[in-house]
Every structure is written in structure tokens, then in C-alpha cells.
Amino acid sequence: MTEFWLILAALLIGIPGALFIVMQINAAHRRQVMAYEWNSAEVIRRGQRLDQLEKLTKDAQKKIAELTKENFELRAQVAKLERLATDAIQAPAPDDKTFNVAVFNQEVRRAHMMGQKHRNLDDKWAEINYEEVSAANEDAVRKKMLRKYPPERGFVIESVTLKR
Structure with a gap:
């Protein structure tokens, strides 16, 4: 069927016109292939970036948990020292x-x-x-x-x- 259209186009607009149309179709196909390849590469790059961000998030959450625990322990120590100081001050x-x-x-x-x-x-x-x-x-x-x-x-x- 495609050959029929090429022959008809060649007869109606001549061989240079048909050749021009074929080249345009070929260029459009190449652009689609390049866009697909770029999109797949972009998807892979973004997936890798998401993996990196997830790892960083887990590390940050672990550090926050450690600091929260340390903060809790330090507050307990401060409260204990305040009680000792108060007892020392108030001891007659x-x-x-x-x-x-x-x-x-x-x-x-x-x-x-x-x-x-x-x-x-x-x-x-x-x-x-x-x-x-x-x-x-x-x-x-x-x-x-x-x-x-x-x-x-x-x-x-x-x-x-x-x-x-």
C-alpha cells in the first residue's frame, strides 16, 4: 500500500517531491526514536536520583532519632542535676x-x-x-x-x- 502512494506521489509531484516527502517522514521517525531514547534515559536518571534521596532521607531520620535520644538523655541528666542542686541548697x-x-x-x-x-x-x-x-x-x-x-x-x- 505504501508503494502505491509513493508511485502516485511520484506521478503527481514528480520524483524530487516524492523524495522530499520520504525524507520528511524518515526525519519525523528519527525524532520520535530520539525522543523515546531521551525519555527512557531521563526515567532511569530520575529513578537513580529518587534512590539517592531515599537513602539520604533514611540517614537523616536515623540521625534525628539518635539526636532525639541524646537530647532526652541530656534533659534527664539536667533534671537530675537540678534536683541535686536544689537539695544541696535547701539542705539545712x-x-x-x-x-x-x-x-x-x-x-x-x-x-x-x-x-x-x-x-x-x-x-x-x-x-x-x-x-x-x-x-x-x-x-x-x-x-x-x-x-x-x-x-x-x-x-x-x-x-x-x-x-x-
Whole structure:
């Protein structure tokens, strides 16, 4: 059937015209073959890249898991050290006296008066909170309390009184 069309084309438009049509058909076929080869190579390249990304993702997830575990362990150690430090600070010496200390937070109080909440502290800090502290004298009590409730964070020591 194709030969019939070639003969008919040659008769109607001449041999140069038929040759031109054959060359155009051949070029179109070559372009299709090249496009297919390029597409298959691109599919292979993208598949390899996906494999690389999956491996990198697994490695990253493993590293995240390790860091999360390490973070958890470090937080546990910090909590333990904080408990030990608190116990050491609060452990009364034989000659220590017990003092009542009144503390509040100025930032919480100001936020409470403006009808807002403090971003970190509970509303109870707007009021005076009392704590018992053992120390040799009032200065030692103030030093302990300033470490525990720093003025830079808005804490105010209202009073220190000897417990009777």
C-alpha cells in the first residue's frame, strides 16, 4: 500500500517531491526514536536520583532519632542535676535558722493588671508567694532566693522574716 502512494506521489509531484516527502517522514521517525531514547534515559536518571534521596532521607531520620535520644538523655541528666542542686541548697546545716520569704513577680503582676497572661509564668506569681528557707542569716537567705528567683526575670523579694 505504501508503494502505491509513493508511485502516485511520484506521478503527481514528480520524483524530487516524492523524495522530499520520504525524507520528511524518515526525519519525523528519527525524532520520535530520539525522543523515546531521551525519555527512557531521563526515567532511569530520575529513578537513580529518587534512590539517592531515599537513602539520604533514611540517614537523616536515623540521625534525628539518635539526636532525639541524646537530647532526652541530656534533659534527664539536667533534671537530675537540678534536683541535686536544689537539695544541696535547701539542705539545712546544723546551725541554720528557718526563714519565711515572701516573693512575687513584677512582670506577672503587670500583665495581670493589664488583663493579660505572662508568656512563661503562672498567674499565681502576681500574688505574694511564701517559702521557707534554711540558712545561717538573712543575707544567706537573700543570696539563695536571688539565685532561685532572679530579679532579671521580674522576681521581687518582698520580705525575709525569721520563723519562730
